[in-house]
Amino acid sequence: MKKQEDNNSSIDANAFEIKLWDKEKINKKSGLWFIQFLTMLKKNFILQFRYWKTSLLISILTPLIAMILVKFIIILHQNQLGIGKGIYKLDKYPLSGIEDCVGPINEQNKCINLMFTNCIDNSVCQRDPNIDIIISNFVEANNKRMNLNWETDLSKWENWENDKLNFDIKERHNIIHVPNSDFIYNYSLNHQNITHFGIVFDIKNTTNTTNYRYQLWYNATLNYNSTDPFGSRVASVARGMDEAIVKFANGDPSIKPQFTVDLKDFPILPLSGFEDALVTESGPMFFFCVAMVIFINILSTIVSEKENRIRFSMEMMGLKQSVYWLSWTVIYVIHFFINSIATIIFGKLFNYAFFTNTNFWVLLIVFFVFGLAMGALAMFITTLVSRSMTAVLIGISFLIIGFLIQSFLFSDQYIAYIWWSTKVPQFIRKLFSIFLPFFNFGKLFIDISNLSSNSYNSVTNTVVKGTGFKWNDFFKKPSSLLNYALKLDYMEPTCYALYYLFANIVLYYVLGLYLDNILPNEYGNRKPFYYFLLPSYWFNNNKSVKKRDWVTQIQNKYPLEIDVKDLDDDVQNHYQYTYDESNNDPVKIINLRKVYGSGKKRKVAVKGSCLSIGQDKVVALLGQNGAGKSTTMNIISGLSPPSSGDILVYNKSVRKNPTSVQSELGICPQHDILYKDLTALEHLRLYSGIKGAKSCPELDDILINRLKAVQLYTVKDARAETYSGGMKRRLSMIIATIGDPNVILLDEPTTGMDPVNRRYVWQFIEKFKKDRCILLTTHSMEEADALGDDIVIMSTGTIKAIGNSIHLKNKFGNGYRISVLVDVENIDKFKAIASNMVPGIHIADDSAGALIYDFNDEQAQYVPDFVQYLDENPDNYVNTWGMSQTTLEEVFLYVIHEDSNRKIKEE
Ligand SMILES: Nc1ncnc2c1ncn2[C@@H]1O[C@H](COP(=O)(O)OP(=O)(O)OP(=O)(O)O)[C@@H](O)[C@H]1O
Numbered sequence: 079m080k081k082q083e084d085n086n087s088s089i090d091a092n093a094f095e096i097k098l099w100d101k102e103k104i105n106k107k108s109g110l111w112f113i114q115f116l117t118m119l120k121k122n123f124i125l126q127f128r129y130w131k132t133s134l135l136i137s138i139l140t141p142l143i144a145m146i147l148v149k150f151i152i153i154l155h156q157n158q159l160g161i162g163k164g165i166y167k168l169d170k171y172p173l174s175g176i177e178d179c180v181g182p183i184n185e186q187n188k189c190i191n192l193m194f195t196n197c198i199d200n201s202v203c204q205r206d207p208n209i210d211i212i213i214s215n216f217v218e219a220n221n222k223r224m225n226l227n228w229e230t231d232l233s234k235w236e237n238w239e240n241d242k243l244n245f246d247i248k249e250r251h252n253i254i255h256v257p258n259s260d261f262i263y264n265y266s267l268n269h270q271n272i273t274h275f276g277i278v279f280d281i282k283n284t285t286n287t288t289n290y291r292y293q294l295w296y297n298a299t300l301n302y303n304s305t306d307p308f309g310s311r312v313a314s315v316a317r318g319m320d321e322a323i324v325k326f327a328n329g330d331p332s333i334k335p336q337f338t339v340d341l342k343d344f345p346i347l348p349l350s351g352f353e354d355a356l357v358t359e360s361g362p363m364f365f366f367c368v369a370m371v372i373f374i375n376i377l378s379t380i381v382s383e384k385e386n387r388i389r390f391s392m393e394m395m396g397l398k399q400s401v402y403w404l405s406w407t408v409i410y411v412i413h414f415f416i417n418s419i420a421t422i423i424f425g426k427l428f429n430y431a432f433f434t435n436t437n438f439w440v441l442l443i444v445f446f447v448f449g450l451a452m453g454a455l456a457m458f459i460t461t462l463v464s465r466s467m468t469a470v471l472i473g474i475s476f477l478i479i480g481f482l483i484q485s486f487l488f489s490d491q492y493i494a495y496i497w498w499s500t501k502v503p504q505f506i507r508k509l510f511s512i513f514l515p516f517f518n519f520g521k522l523f524i525d526i527s528n529l530s531s532n533s534y535n536s537v538t539n540t541v542v543k544g545t546g547f548k549w550n551d552f553f554k555k556p557s558s559l560l561n562y563a564l565k566l567d568y569m570e571p572t573c574y575a576l577y578y579l580f581a582n583i584v585l586y587y588v589l590g591l592y593l594d595n596i597l598p599n600e601y602g603n604r605k606p607f608y609y610f611l612l613p614s615y616w617f618n619n620n621k622s623v624k625k626r627d628w629v630t631q632i633q634n635k636y637p638l639e640i641d642v643k644d645l646d647d648d649v650q651n652h653y654q655y656t657y658d659e660s661n662n663d664p665v666k667i668i669n670l671r672k673v674y675g676s677g678k679k680r681k682v683a684v685k686g687s688c689l690s691i692g693q694d695k696v697v698a699l700l701g702q703n704g705a706g707k708s709t710t711m712n713i714i715s716g717l718s719p720p721s722s723g724d725i726l727v728y729n730k731s732v733r734k735n736p737t738s739v740q741s742e743l744g745i746c747p748q749h750d751i752l753y754k755d756l757t758a759l760e761h762l763r764l765y766s767g768i769k770g771a772k773s774c775p776e777l778d779d780i781l782i783n784r785l786k787a788v789q790l791y792t793v794k795d796a797r798a799e800t801y802s803g804g805m806k807r808r809l810s811m812i813i814a815t816i817g818d819p820n821v822i823l824l825d826e827p828t829t830g831m832d833p834v835n836r837r838y839v840w841q842f843i844e845k846f847k848k849d850r851c852i853l854l855t856t857h858s859m860e861e862a863d864a865l866g867d868d869i870v871i872m873s874t875g876t877i878k879a880i881g882n883s884i885h886l887k888n889k890f891g892n893g894y895r896i897s898v899l900v901d902v903e904n905i906d907k908f909k910a911i912a913s914n915m916v917p918g919i920h921i922a923d924d925s926a927g928a929l930i931y932d933f934n935d936e937q938a939q940y941v942p943d944f945v946q947y948l949d950e951n952p953d954n955y956v957n958t959w960g961m962s963q964t965t966l967e968e969v970f971l972y973v974i975h976e977d978s979n980r981k982i983k984e985e
């Protein structure tokens with residue numbers, strides 16, 4: 079992406095006046111909650127419009143895609159069944175013979191092809207040789223037709239007696255003569271699905287005719303010998319038997335009668351309204367997926383705000399938790415509403431009876447309330463995770479679980495309604511209802527489609543028209559043919575599933591808000607689990623602590639765990655100054671200690687700091703990486719709780735009342751916390767709203783003025799993602815000044831900034847420090863020197879040195895050092911002039927006219943006049959002179975070096 083040009087306008091920073099925040103004009107007297115809410119809502123809307131493709135997809139396109147998919151499946155299904163637009167015709171097919179019987183699975187040879195007899199019922203009679211010939215004819219023709227080799231030799235046919243009734247066969251038997259028809263009946267009763275066909279002959283001879291009558295036994299139900307509900311196999315046996323009889327009756331063995339039979343189905347009309355059976359089956363799963371798209375969007379959006387720390391940043395600027403949640407809720411309520419309306423409209427346009435045959439308000443309530451329940455579940459999950467990738471994975475897992483539940487549990491009434499049967503323990507069903515919104519949605523869907531959708535009756539191959547789902551039906555128990563079969567004694571009216579959805583919304587929303595408060599953030603900050611019982615949670619506690627008592631209490635409760643005597647004398651003095659009750663500095667850090675982790679991972683980041691920051695001051699905190707600077711900042715800002723000690727900001731304790739302390743703060747964190755899709759001006763307006771500013775020309779004037787001060791005016795309408803690192807830093811820096819807070823924390827504000835822009839920022843800070851105090855961390859010694867009224871050097875969690883720049887330079891270096899070469903005869907006169915110009919001047923070296931003077935902090939003010947004297951040399955005493963100064967970097971390196979030397983010695 080092309081970075082915005084970092085355009086320096088020609089504003090002269092020295093002449094530039096910073097406009098201050100007039101709280102009277104800009105901030106509303108009351109209604110901070112409402113202003114914050116409108117501001118957050120505006121920000122959310124801007125982002126939704128910026129991501130308009132996603133918004134369109136989740137609200138409108140997904141229902142359309144679902145409808146198209148349902149249609150697609152319907153078409154596939156129709157094609158599979160051969161249901162087209164015209165009349166459905168089957169081709170004719172020739173009748174074949176009968177194939178070998180098939181026994182049970184894994185014992186396919188365990189079966190009997192044909193049993194025959196000529197004795198009816200339980201009669202006892204002689205075997206008829208003519209019938210043997212007929213059967214032989216039949217077998218011969220069938221063997222040829224089906225390429226089989228059943229015995230035609232009569233002598234090989236088995237002849238079973240009555241005592242074979244209990245005979246359990248082990249292998250395939252082809253033709254068996256049995257005693258009578260009762261034998262066939264009893265054998266097939268005792269040995270289910272073994273016998274393929276049975277034939278009972280009853281040949282009657284009269285004077286002129288012979289009546290060849292036979293009775294055919296076959297298996298019409300599902301069985302190993304395959305099903306023959308439409309009788310084509312029966313017809314095959316009958317045809318074969320008739321051929322055999324004709325051959326026998328003819329008496330001439332050369333005549334081989336052959337009957338050719340073709341079968342053909344009657345024409346059938348395509349089933350109209352059949353689609354709806356599929357909408358009923360697949361609807362719960364498809365429309366569940368539609369809501370899941372918004373569900374996953376909620377998860378990823380809200381968790382990325384957490385992951386990018388934008389939410390913390392807004393909360394540190396005073397954003398209320400209720401505003402945050404409600405502003406997102408409104409956005410998702412709108413998404414779910416549009417999504418529900420789109421689903422209903424598309425459903426009607428696609429002419430699915432589920433939609434055309436159901437009361438509009440019923441549909442709207444069902445889809446909308448289900449969406450809200452899924453939204454509440456998503457919000458609840460966001461409180462448990464802090465990485466957006468994890469959130470999306472959780473969303474996808476829910477999608478899969480829900481999809482499986484919907485497709486298995488709600489694919490048809492039988493499986494769906496069984497949950498309300500006496501056969502299923504009701505507590506399981508209630509658990510599902512209480513915790514799974516999609517379970518309740520499935521029930522609603524099945525109840526509605528039960529009445530509204532057409533259904534397909536596979537036995538009669540007809541479509542049964544739905545009667546429609548009216549408003550009143552909501553309050554009735556669904557009537558189902560399954561009521562009796564399943565014993566649905568626990569069946570509830572349809573509206574109960576809706577009540578459960580409302581319960582899901584309340585449950586997940588309340589649980590989400592609760593966990594959001596009590597689960598620790600990544601800095602370990604959290605409220606106690608009983609926080610809602612504390613009055614401070616409900617009533618704004620702006621109360622200040624009594625400073626005197628407070629300092630003593632903290633000292634007693636959290637005694638220092640370091641020996642103060644080991645500290646530098648300036649630091650010791652500063653500790654005493656901080657403890658001093660008469661000291662009215664706005665920020666006081668007392669005995670601050672921070673320990674991260676435990677066991678082997680234990681890390682003491684701050685070991686017991688005391689620091690007092692005065693009004694109109696910039697305190698620069700220096701230290702190596704990991705010295706504890708950012709940790710100190712994070713504790714002041716309430717982001718991370720102190721392990722011991724406390725911080726007082728305008729007499730408000732960070733421990734007791736972090737929210738109230740935050741209202742005094744402006745924070746520029748170490749890493750830029752910006753919305754990549756908001757512009758600089760939108761960022762400033764967002765944070766102004768959080769600080770309670772109403773939209774007005776005065777506010778815009780101030781915001782524009784701040785943008786100009788840090789050279790961001792020309793790119794004010796460009797999105798932050800197009801900014802360079804330095805531009806983002808400058809934007810973060812002025813965000814910290816929104817509302818002109820009394821205390822400003824700047825964590826490495828000029829990192830990555832070029833020297834020109836850095837100076838603009840310095841100018842800004844220098845002017846802005848009036849009437850407030852600024853704590854700044856930096857790795858730039860130049861910056862600390864330029865801005866820091868006091869410089870604090872930290873090393874491994876402890877303050878090692880404190881004082882203004884000159885003091886530190888004098889103490890740990892040589893401060894200002896001026897060397898002068900004077901003629902030996904003038905040396906006393908020169909010394910007298912020097913002592914006169916600089917009271918108490920100290921001569922570091924005096925040898926043969928070469929004088930070296932050191933200047934302490936108090937004497938630094940005389941340096942300019944003294945230098946002027948040396949330069950102009952009015953008395954002509956000076957032959958030559960030179961001046962040097964210790965740099966802050968040298969001081970820093972010295973202090974850090976001393977500290978590590980001391981540690982090595984101690985070890
Ligand atoms: N959340 C955390 N969990 C565990 N250890 C932490 C955490 N944050 C900081 N630390 C550790 O505490 C120590 C102080 O860290 P801190 O960020 O305050 O240093 P810093 O002085 O700001 O360093 P830098 O100049 O690099 O920003 C470091 O050793 C760091 O590893």
